[in-house]
Amino acid sequence: MEALTRIASAGARAAAAAGEFTAAEAKANAAAQMAGLAYGLAAIGPGVGIGMIFGKAIEAMARQPESAGMVRTTMFLGVAFTEALALIGFVAFILLKFA
Amino acid sequence: MKSDDPRMVSVLSMHDQGPAPEAQIVRDLVRRGAMAAPVLVGASAIGWGADGAWSAGYGLALVLANFALNAWVVSVTARISYAMLMGATLFGYLIRLALVSAAVYVVRDLPWVELVPMCLALVVAHVGLLFWELRYVSLSLAFPGLKPAATATDADPSHAD
Numbered sequence: 675m676e677a678l679t680r681i682a683s684a685g686a687r688a689a690a691a692a693g694e695f696t697a698a699e700a701k702a703n704a705a706a707q708m709a710g711l712a713y714g715l716a717a718i719g720p721g722v723g724i725g726m727i728f729g730k731a732i733e734a735m736a737r738q739p740e741s742a743g744m745v746r747t748t749m750f751l752g753v754a755f756t757e758a759l760a761l762i763g764f765v766a767f768i769l770l771k772f773a
Numbered sequence: 774m775k776s777d778d779p780r781m782v783s784v785l786s787m788h789d790q791g792p793a794p795e796a797q798i799v800r801d802l803v804r805r806g807a808m809a810a811p812v813l814v815g816a817s818a819i820g821w822g823a824d825g826a827w828s829a830g831y832g833l834a835l836v837l838a839n840f841a842l843n844a845w846v847v848s849v850t851a852r853i854s855y856a857m858l859m860g861a862t863l864f865g866y867l868i869r870l871a872l873v874s875a876a877v878y879v880v881r882d883l884p885w886v887e888l889v890p891m892c893l894a895l896v897v898a899h900v901g902l903l904f905w906e907l908r909y910v911s912l913s914l915a916f917p918g919l920k921p922a923a924t925a926t927d928a929d930p931s932h933a934d
Contacts, residue, residue: 675899686790700819705775717870720866721863721867724863724866725863728858728859728862729859732855732858732859733909735787735789735855736787737854739787739789740811741793742789742791742916743792743794744823744849746789746793746794746795746851747794747795747798747914748910748914749857749907750794750795750798750843750844750847751798751903751907751910753843753862754840754899754903755842755900755907757843757866757869757870757899758818758896758899758900759897760866760870761873761895761896762896764870764874764877765892765893765896765897767887767896768877768881768888768892769888769892772881772888773888773889773892
């Protein structure tokens with residue numbers, strides 16, 4: 675991530691040096707790019723996590739249908755907790771890009 | 774596993790016909806969200822004024838709508854088939870994330886919107902309500918007799934006769 679930040683900063687400095695943007699605009703563009711990247715990366719982990727949770731829950735319900743209620747309860751809460759990670763990534767994106 | 778064995782049932786054709794626990798969880802979450810709303814909105818009003826209060830309320834409403842949509846998708850698709858449940862929830866995750874993003878993106882330039890309290894409300898309400906609910910659910914799973922709906926005969930089998 676640090677390397678990506680360096681690359682984005684170097685790109686911003688190069689664009690500013692070429693006179694395409696002011697330094698402030700170049701910095702804002704770099705921040706927006708990094709925010710988008712962070713949002714995308716933050717959505718990957720929860721996607722994998724939710725897939726694993728649902729896969730295991732369906733396996734458990736298929737093996738023991740009588741415990742489906744308990745499995746679905748814990749599955750729903752687990753998925754909601756996993757989604758919180760994506761939500762935090764989204765919040766970081768919004769705050770970096772627009773605030 | 775032999776696929777031609779008549780005793781074997783494919784998970785693709787299995788479905789759940791019992792009551793949907795997600796609906797109960799979301800009802801609890803909404804009730805607790807209503808209890809927590811004055812604190813969240815009040816704290817935002819102190820920090821960011823009336824705009825902050827409106828924004829925090831909007832963030833809280835988004836969180837509760839997100840929970841409700843997720844519960845509705847799970848409870849409907851679980852009655853169709855587990856395969857449908859898997860597909861709908863994975864795509865539903867992407868769609869709900871896009872809906873939350875769109876809901877914030879659309880209002881971001883409106884005069885009553887303060888992004889910081891809205892984003893704080895999104896995260897704090899989501900995680901806080903889940904921890905609150907988790908505490909109740911883990912208690913009721915460990916000690917089913919503590920469920921409010923349980924009668925005296927359920928809790929104590931000696932009263933059954």
